[in-house]
Amino acid sequence: MSDQPTPMMVQYLAIRDANPGALLFYRMGDFYEMFFEDALAASAALDIALTKRGTHQGEPIPMCGVPVHAAESYLLTLIRKGFRVAIAEQMEDPAEAKKRGSKSVVARDVVRLVTPGTLTEDSLLEARRHNFLASFATVRDESALAWVDISTGAFRVSPCPLVRLGPELARHAPRELLVLEGSGLDDLAQEAGAALTELAAGSFDSTAAVRRLSAMFGVETLDGFGNFSRAELAAMGAIADYLELTQRGNLPLLRPPVREAAGGAMQIDAATRRNLELTQALSGGREGSLLAAIDRTVTAAGARLLDRRISAPSRDLGEIHARQAAVSYLVEAPRLTADLREALSRAPDMDRAISRIALDRAGPRDLAAIRAGLTQGAAIAALLPEDAGAVLTEAARDLVGHDELIDLLDEALVAEPPLLTRDGGFTASGYDEDLDETRRLRDEGRGVIAGMQADYIRETGVTSLKIKHNNVLGYFIETTTTHAERMLAAPLNERFIHRQTTANQIRFTTVELSELETRILNARDRALEIERGVFARLVAAVLAQAGPIGQAARALAEIDLQGAFADLATGENWVRPTVDDSRAFEITGGRHPVVERALKRKGETFVANDCALTAGETPAIWLLTGPNMAGKSTFLRQNALIAVLAQAGAFVPASAAHIGMVSQLFSRVGAADDLARGRSTFMVEMVETAAILNQADDHALVILDEIGRGTATWDGLSIAWAVMEHLHATNRCRALFATHYHEMTALSARLDGVENATVTVREWEGEVIFLHEVKKGAADRSYGVQVARLAGLPGSVVERAKEILHTLESGEREGAARPQMLLDDLPLFRAAPPPAPKAAAPKASPAEARLREINPDTLTPREALDLLYQLKDLQAEG
The missing domain is CATH 3.40.50.300 (P-loop containing nucleotide triphosphate hydrolases)
Structure with missing residues (x-):
């Protein structure tokens, strides 16, 4: 056997070398395969079987794989264990590669680099927490931190001196931190629980950042977004460059960057967050934290907003008072609050749905989520009175004006669409005539053929005419030899085309039957093709309204949070400060x-x-x-x-x-x-x-x-x-x-x-x-000795501690020349006396022995009275 690498293995190695530091998921049909060191690492991390495929340099090539349809669960395990994964998909139909020759390899390329900070799939994310990708940059004597959640589109930046980096990382808890190569920030990233990714200096070039960000947001200048320092531009530019790298040009739908001024929030350092257990308990996890204790939100977006508010309490008095006013309004309107929370509980996570739509990772259910979210939003806006206060009325305004898109999605989508576009069946009947006809052929082909047969019988007058099917001829018209004479004669012979003669039957076809046969045979593929077109048009319509949809999503989160605070205040008897x-x-x-x-x-x-x-x-x-x-x-x-x-x-x-x-x-x-x-x-x-x-x-x-x-x-x-x-x-x-x-x-x-x-x-x-x-x-x-006894210290230790404490306190009262003389002058450290032997337990009296024999639950009143006299007698005897 030749040890020369196969063309496929040459391709694999080339793709892997182009994506260093990442496991390569190499698509082969219905599986993602891994080879060499990647296979060894993945099989151990995922606990899956390790096999072999061919040889390389005289050694068997390790191989393992995971099914494409279950890849997300394996990705989640790998990401949690600190891996990055490059996903290489087949970029053409394998049939096309075969046309080029037997040695041709299906074209493959990496379509995405999966990292902790660039996740968008629901199965890979925690619904009630943000998934931030952060970037820290220093230009001359200025530093800045930028952070983005590509699953929701949030994008922010703030000046951040190095001394503030630790507290800011603790505040945002990013999953991944981008830094300049050799920055030496490993400890800070580790303390914040963030995966550290080092990038070359070119990624942090502030001049290139302007070009990258302008291209990302489709603008000529960034002036409309605010005035950013060079360090802030560098931090944001590194994020843009990294997203270009990991998403392979398919950039997420991000909101324009917002600059957070220093001092806008209460400063809380990492140690304080940890000690106070604001969002995570000291034991690890959410339970036991302040966040878990007060979270009464009913939507994932509301929970994420609560996390942000608790992590960064405001220092803007106007903002604080407006939020308090919203809570007060809802506290005083319990019926309204209950109605709002009930309606909110049916609102899906539009932020993450529209993010997947923009990244071309969406399915029909993401479109349905947009429809449901906007529909619920309109209903919630209708519930809120005009005097509900600035926070609630502003949110209500963002929830209206989406009727045209709601109608489109309602008309186009079935009530419960499937998860995947490739499954089809998500387009509602009556939305597309061509699709309805194609589905009729696919689902009711026999009935369509029967209707055509009836038409031909009426046209020819041959009642024995049948339309049949076999694997050789496909669909054909069959009649007896006697009746066929009429169809072979003019003018019917121009319409009915002779195909085959058997001993007793003659078979025909027509142009219409041939076309119908083609349409029936292709109906399934044609229906899927039409639905893909419908999906693309709906996606375009949604993305055209991405800004207003994002505002509506944030409005729902705000209303949810205020309702949750009101429910908490009412249920726990809290007051407005x-x-x-x-x-x-x-x-x-x-x-x-x-x-x-x-x-x-x-x-x-x-x-x-x-x-x-x-x-x-x-x-x-x-x-x-x-x-x-x-x-x-x-x-x-x-x-x-x-x-x-x-x-x-x-x-x-x-x-x-x-x-x-x-x-x-x-x-x-x-x-x-x-x-x-x-x-x-x-x-x-x-x-x-x-x-x-x-x-x-x-x-x-x-x-x-x-x-x-x-x-x-x-x-x-x-x-x-x-x-x-x-x-x-x-x-x-x-x-x-x-x-x-x-x-x-x-x-x-x-x-x-x-x-x-x-x-x-x-x-x-x-x-x-x-x-x-x-x-x-x-x-x-301090009562320390008493507390020690409560904790279960042996009695001899407690008694000895009391003795030492008394000696120390007596020495201090008597005024030793210096404190340490207590230790020098007093006999504190003589050997502790052995514990006194336990006294033998006294022998039980006859009355006590009799009591132990009694079961009070079985005694009648008379027996209890007799027993009392017996015990009196026994006591007297004892």
């Missing part, structure tokens, strides 16, 4: 939305608490003390979440709330190390604290929990003390500072604007009872 430009922070009866939801499921009640950080122009800091498990961290987090909800435009879980605009939100809560970067728990704590102290301004809200606990006691106290003083004197912000260092409570007497607060507990018979109430004042101790 006052949000203004002051530095106020007054919460009455505040609650943690996630914890409260969890407690309700268990039938328990959340203990609400007040928080007042208002101090005019001075700093406003609460120093919070109290034992572990008492609820300090919950209190800290709930106030931060209330600020997020308020500036997102929602109502908040409280009895009343007045919040001065929060410019930045910082949280240093919890303990975790970062072993991948060689950082201990304490180092992580200090890095996050440093970021807060270096960035927080006087309109920031800072929550800090147990600063300094990761090091020695006196080091930790010193650091915590200095941090508090810096917050007060330099940052001058609003802050909640939880600590176990009771010595710090003395700061309230020295620093204006610092107040002590504590989470209360009660002690009863050696037990500590957590009341979860926050009040002014300082805790007298």
